């Protein structure tokens with residue numbers, strides 16, 4: 535199943551092509567064997583009792599943590615952003631009532647802004663946490679209703695995955711997301727077209743921490759510090775993954791905020807990254 539998905543992913547979208555660039559740095563390769571990849575099961579949870587627990591943005595080994603060329607960001611001359619080094623932290627699959635609030639506490643402590651790509655089912659269960667995300671100045675993006683592989687859905691089901699989530703977020707926060715991240719990062723031309731029809735943008739990432747897999751804090755730290763760059767988008771999770779995986783994320787977060795902060799990075803929402811012009815056109819479309 536996972537192999538099948540990987541192949542489909544490679545054939546179906548430009549996404550993996552985007553990530554194999556000459557600047558591919560020797561990122562600390564996650565040690566999870568390829569067979570461990572958390573591929574979509576193909577059976578989307580359709581009831582409230584089913585949470586998207588297999589929540590990995592699984593990518594083929596060759597596509598992990600690979601940054602686009604640093605010369606790629608579409609720099610603008612906006613004075614406001616001149617000389618600043620912006621980077622975006624992103625957290626997928628929440629909100630939940632256990633980990634997401636802890637992540638929000640850390641972000642608040644450092645006055646760092648982030649983007650949460652939420653699953654509609656989770657928003658329906660934790661509307662108060664979704665409200666807190668917005669209240670504290672972060673951005674919410676749409677991560678589908680049931681964490682399905684969107685490339686495998688009919689147009690109608692795909693639309694429902696996006697729209698139901700939009701409605702849940704609006705109901706909880708009063709704000710309609712303008713960004714989408716397809717579960718597993720699996721998108722196709724058809725998925726992108728649907729997203730554009732909703733007047734939204736798809737957001738991929740430049741650094742995959744593979745936190746969902748239970749990657750050690752030191753490996754993730756090394757990966758992030760090695761591959762961080764201006765205009766980068768770091769993928770983490772605020773819910774799901776393997777047992778205790780997100781506890782590693784929570785342990786990692788203060789150290790990367792402090793160390794990247796020391797290197798002059800500012801943590802902004804993906805919306806602000808787009809506004810600044812400091813983003814890679816290959817990952818935000």
Ligand SMILES: [Zn+2]
Pocket residue numbers: 589590591626627677681717718
């Ligand atoms: Zn996800």
